[in-house]
Amino acid sequence: MNLKYLYYSFMENISYKYSRLSQKHPKLKRNLIFALMILCVVALGLGVYFFRFAKEKVIEEKQDAITVKVKKAAIEDYRDTYTVMGTIKGAVENEMRFEIDGQLAVYNYREGQTIKKGKVICYLDPKDALTKNEYAKSKYKSEVNAYNSSMQRYKVYEELFRMKALSESKLFEAKYEIEASKAKVNAALSELELSQSNLLKTNLIAPSDGILAQIIIKPGDYITPQDVVAKFISDKGTNFEVDIPEKDVHKLEIGQTVTINCDSYHGKEFIGTVAEISPLVAERTRTSKIKINVENEKGLLRSGMFGRGVILIKELKNVLLVPSDSIVSLNENAFLVPVVSPDFRTPGEGVIMMRPCKLGEKLMDKTVIENGINIGELVVIETQGQLSDGMKVKFLEAIEDTVETK
Secondary structure, three states: OOOOHHHHHHHHHHHHHHHHHHHHOHHHHHHHHHHHHHHHHHHHHHHHHHHHHHHHHHHOOOHHOOOEEEEEEEEEEEEEEEEEEEEEEEEEEEEEEEOOOOEHHHHHHHOOOOOOOEEEEEEOOOOOHHHHHHHHHHHHHHHHHHHHHHHHHHHHHHHHHHHHHHHHHHHHHHHHHHHHHHHHHHHHHHHHHHHHHHHHEEEEOOOEEEEEEEEEOOOOEEOOOOOOOOOEEEEHHHHHHHHEHHHHHHHHOOOOOOEEEEEHHOOOOEEEEEEEEOOOOOOOOEEEEEEEEEOOOOOOOOOEEEEEEEEEEEEEEEEEEHHHHOOOOOOOEEEEEEEHHHEOOOOEEEEEEEEEEEEEEEEOOOOEEEEOOOOOOOEEEEEOOOOOOOOOOOOEEOOOOOOOEO
């Protein structure tokens, strides 16, 4: 049949029945219009609810699931290090000076050569010292001879006095002459010893085994005791000296191990130990001087070299660590760590479990967990809001990093 014909027949039938009912019931038309208006208002309200309020509710429910960053609990090693830069120096650096005036004659060694203890590094022209020494020797001999002569004279006078052939005053005179001669002998001996000492001082002696680091005054120059002739580094070890900011000095302790690298020996490491920590702070730089003893048996490290060092502050083996900020403290003895239990039906979502834990040593920004967390569990390390037991969350797993601070 023709659908159009059926449609018009249906509408005509409805119109006819509506006219008959309106004639029998005059208020029906008004009631129908009112009912239609109510239906329209209800439909509009339901539409607003479903398209606005229901949508906001879904958004709120989605917003309730906050995002956290997690990391799998694992046994690892911990190294806390501190990087420094400084200068290589000899353990003992001497500024060599002569004790007397004179003209510098010659050096027996070149810069950089090794010198044994007691060897002569250089010496002054000994001519004047030798002349003074020879004069002192002859004077001493002369005074000794005069003393011996006075002794012999006194013996003769003493014999004559017993024979009553000499007066007592002459005997006392001879005795006084002996005492005067003895004093002159002692003075001449002191002068001789001084001249011998000055002769020895014309030689500049190495105070220990070491290296002639630098020649400052050249041969032929006249020098005084105030002039630094050369610099000598004793072979008593090598130091690596660094300046540490005052805020970091508390991290260092005597005996800590230091690994040192120098540009002159690329790829080679030298091992040292923190030996001295200055108790003073420089007012201008606000730093303290740290001395590190370095193993330098082959003498590769030379004074003045620039070096970089890594001080080992603390090292722990096979520990389980969590960020200190992740730990929730209930009291002095009760601590909780948030752990995510994954919902395997919905990847990337899970439920928070506040796990009671026993804490170990607290490090820089991490804390050792002695028990309470199992290997492989997802520990919360960052969160966008406050967590509670049973809360649903979305989680992202952090990329593994090395547990080493610098």
